[in-house]
Amino acid sequence: MILTVTPNPSLDRTYEVPSLDRGEVIRATGERMDPGGKGVNVSRAVAAAGRRTVAVLPLGGAPGALVADLLDTQGIEVAPVPVAGATRSNIALAEADGVLTKINAPGPELSEAERELLLETVRQQSRDASWIACCGSLPRGLAPSWYAELVARAHAAGARIALDTSGPALLAALRERPDVVKPNAEELSEAVGRPLATVGDAVKAAEELREMGARAVLASLGADGQLLVSGEGAWFGSARVDAVRSNVGAGDSSLAGFLIAGGSGPDALASAVAHGAAAVQLPGSVMPKPGDLDPASVTVTARIPADRALKEPVS
Incomplete structure (x- = not known):
């Protein structure tokens, strides 16, 4: 079982539009409504793969009730933490050329009692978990050290932690040695405080995160x-993508694929790449099922192309 923790979940509405023109009436060609939040997306991807997952998340108001209902229909067990504030609603506009514009609401502010209840719920639900995936931004009311406290408590109970967050929350949690952290290029650049122009730059940045405490960096x-950089070595993975429809949740799908495949080594990286590549070719935040995966299109190598320039360098 993979347990996910999403401190700031959302109700996500995605509209597919031909193009985004400011000040104009735009008619959507498609729309979806999904439960959102990075940890929620990991649970959705795990469930789509036919594996058991439990989602721990604070829920409040009508949007929170709808999130719980949507997760239930997808076969995901929900461990809700009732909060006074309403769960946030987010909007994503997906253009035909693959450009995505997102409007994310701040979400409710959690009280001290709600903060403790969230930690206690994770403790109660983690007994049967092979992994705990802690994902996303922190809501108002949770200090940047909250993830660090969760990692410390989980490790004390013998659980393995995958952490997908950024900024001060990521840096604070590194001292507790999470088993794997999953930054994107921008978050990796922010963590080390310098731009990334090549694959080699990214490898060096990942190695620095390991020096700060991360046991592995995906x-x-x-x-x-x-990239996967760990004590076992470093690997680079890529896959052919014919057409990008939406990158919403693609990184979360990758993390799910990584954990489903054991959470370490090149085979887990290959699974992560396959899941991410499949996700970007699906609409909205649809998570790939096994039939959507194309393992044959994935290449994983220990020969890192260090001099390869990034198509999307981070300045």
Whole structure:
């Protein structure tokens, strides 16, 4: 079982539009409504693969009730933490050329009692978990050290932690040695405080995160592929993508694929790449099922193309 923790979940509405023209009436060609939040998306991808997952998340108001209902229909067990504020609603506009514009609401502010209840719920639900995936931004009311506290408590209970967050929350949690962290290129650049122009730059940045405490780094480099840097070695993975429809949740799908395949080594990286590549070819935040995967299109190598320029360098 993979347990996910999403401190700031959302109700996500995705509209497919021909193009985004400011000040004009835009008629959507398609729309979806999904439960959102990075940890929620990991659970959705795990469930789509036919594996058991439990989602821990604070829920409040009508949007929170709808999130719980949507997760239930997808076969995901929900461990809700009732909160006074309403769960946030987000909007994504997906253009025909693959450009995505997102409007994310801030979400409710959690009280001290709600903060403790969230930690206690994770403790109660983690007994049967092979992995705990802690994902996303922190809502108001949770200090940047909250993830660090969760990692410390989980490790004390013998659980393995995958962490997908950024900024001060990521840096604070590194001292507790999460088992794997999953930054994208921008988050990796922010963590080390310098731009990334090549795959080699990304490898060096991942190695620095390991020096700061991460036991392994699974880095998403967008169209350039993914990196896995751990004590066992370093690998680079990529896959053919025929057409990008939406990158919403693609990184979360990658993390799910990585954990489903055991969470370490080149085979897990290959699974992560396959899941991410499949996700970007699906509409909205649809998570790939086994039939959507194309393992044959995935290449994983220990020969890192260090001099390869990133298609989307981070300045």
